[in-house]
Amino acid sequence: MSETATNDILPEFSGFFDSARQHRLAFPCCRGCGAFHWYPMPRCPHCRGNDVEWRQVSGRGTLFSFTRVMHAFDKSRAGALPYVVGLVEFSDAPGVRLVTNIVDSPLDALRIGQSVEPVFRLEDGRPIVEFRTA
């Protein structure tokens, strides 16, 4: 895979990244049954309906789990070691758990259930969403 392909945004994620460009967080939500889902899919995995929209959420979440990465699996991240990858869930988007980097936080003090908030930035023109402790 070329570096350019790595930076391409897959079409099914366009709603997520379009919102992130505006410093907002949005997840796919079914207009039929009202349930959120993640990974983005054109059909609702709960009711199989096809009326799915991107619904904005507050962005405030809680840390469901996390791990501290001590070894670079990708050489582009070697300079960032150690870093934390977290799994964040959202009370206003039940069922969504987002894998994300945890940044700008005291890593030794991270705890399951801790409140987190999104941090938005651009990297080579691509919106990046990470989270920090709130």
Ligand SMILES: [Zn+2]
């Ligand atoms: Zn549904």
